[in-house]
Amino acid sequence: MIYKIARRNPNLCRFCGICRDAVSCPTELFSEDCIGCKACYLACPYGAIEMVPHERKRLIEILIDREIYFVPEKITVSDALEFAGFPISSAPCGVGGCFACAVMIDSETKLACVTEAVEGMQIDTVEKGGPMRVVSGFAPHLVGGVGTPYALKSRMRPVEVACFLHGCNYRCPQCQNHVMAFTGGVAMTPETTAEMLVRMKGMYQVERVAFSGGECTLNRKFLIESIKHLKRIDKGVRIHVDTNGSLLTSDYIDELVDAGMTDIGIDLKALSLDTFTRITAVSKDAERYLKTAWNAVKYILDNHDIFVGIGIPYNQALTSSEEIGAMGKEIAQMSTDVQVSLLDYRPAFKRRDLTIPTAAEMADMKNILNATGLNNVIAQTGEGYIGP
Ligand code: SF4
Ligand code: SF4
Ligand code: FES
Structure with a gap:
């Protein structure tokens, strides 16, 4: 039986230490005992770890x-x-x-x-006990995320406190948060997570808390329980979920809203499967994820009265201006007023070769979106936000 094990390529390794310090290898890194979990392979920012075939005889x-x-x-x-x-x-x-x-x-x-x-x-196979998740980086956010209304982003003090949930189902080579997306760590209960958020909310005197990541929707039970506990201990809190939308079926959305979610940001990576696959590096489930994310936006806009923000990433090496326009047309058919945030994808993780889009390029993409009828488009640039 052929399985794969991890090998470090010394010619590509930059000795960044991530595989040693941030990955909890269940055996000994790169040894004959490797069980091929791929945790180090996914986390390496320089593509220096290869998975090579290895026979299992016994x-x-x-x-x-x-x-x-x-x-x-x-x-x-x-x-x-x-x-x-x-x-x-x-x-x-x-x-x-x-x-x-x-x-x-x-x-x-x-x-x-x-x-x-x-x-x-x-x-x-039936898990007993309550849900857990690796959570880190409880932090104040100056500008919030995709699901933060623009009117709040312009203030010069934190608009929300966020927690970052580890793990992601996408494999984006240009991931801007790769240590959280591709590593494990010490897990927390939903109750502790909610209590930490409420404590931080008090410290920074904000009204909002956010679940971000990684991909915060991966462990449904954990997210729902965390939101319910937040509402139990702080009735008035606004709860923002920042997600790629790939798992948000209508029943999951209803459950989130019933639990207490008030704001959601959905990062739609692309319209075409080709671009989506290039951006996310997902293969097997790409079509399902892409469809689910677009359906989620439509379902929320049609059925729920909560704040919705849509994220569209842009970098000319990843997405064409035609596709940005096509995404705009699709969104405008659902709503012309929904907030759309253009996100400038910068060099990061395995794509340090990317060039940062200029503010002028982002302004051009914003104009393309506005021309589709969207009237609430903002653009994130290296020089700050361009407002609607
Ligand atoms: S994560 Fe990759 S580049 Fe960094 S030390 Fe490990 S093998 Fe080398
Ligand atoms: S982290 Fe997983 S794939 Fe990497 S060396 Fe350890 S067991 Fe092997
Ligand atoms: S912790 Fe095992 S799949 Fe996420």
Whole structure:
């Protein structure tokens, strides 16, 4: 049976230390014991880690939901479950950040994506206990995110406090927040997360809190419970969810609004599948993610009375001006008043070769969007925001 293991390419490695310091390798980095979880491969900013084929000859015996199965040795619990016919459908981050793949292993909650399947292990696929998630960076935001109204962004003091949830289902090579998107860490409960946010909200005297990331919607139970707890301890709080929208089915949206979400920012990466794949580097689920995000915007605008902001990234190496115009036309058919934020994609992570779009370029893209009938377009530039 052929699986893949990680190898560092010394010619490409820049010794940044991320694989050593930010990735919780479940074995020993790049050793023969590698279980191919890919956590280091996804986190390396310089593409210096390759996944190379490696044969697994021996089978081990494990118990899944009290039945005996034989699976290859030195693979992850996710791979073992898949091998045995129990694929984890909700395992989107794969780096130990979102906790959506949590299962009970020998009576303890563990993450299937970064845990090794070992001889005699007892796996219970029904998770017991409450949801958890790796959360970091509770911080005040001066300008907020895509779901922050422009009128608030222009103030010279924080408009909200945000928490950043680790793990993402996209693999964007130009990710602007890659340490949170592609690493795990210590997990928190929804209650602790909500309490930290309310404490920070008081410290900075703001009315709003935000869930950002990484992709904050990955672990549905965690996000819903966090929002419900926020409303329990601070009834008047405005709650902003900053998301790529890829998992926001109508029932998930209804549940978020019922829980207490008041503002949402959805970052629509593209209109065409080609551009979407280039920006996100997602392959298998790209079509579903893209469709779900666009449907989510329409569903919210048609059915819910909450603040909606739409993000459109721009960099000429990734998106054409024609596609920006086509996105504008699609959005204008849903609403001409919705706030649309053009985001200048800068060199970052694995795409340090990108050139920062100039303020003039961003102004041109904004004009293209305005020409489609949209009248609430703002553009983020290196020189500050261009208002509607
Ligand atoms: S993350 Fe990549 S570039 Fe950085 S030290 Fe590890 S292998 Fe080298
Ligand atoms: S982080 Fe995962 S893929 Fe990388 S060396 Fe460790 S076990 Fe292998
Ligand atoms: S898929 Fe395992 S923690 Fe996200």
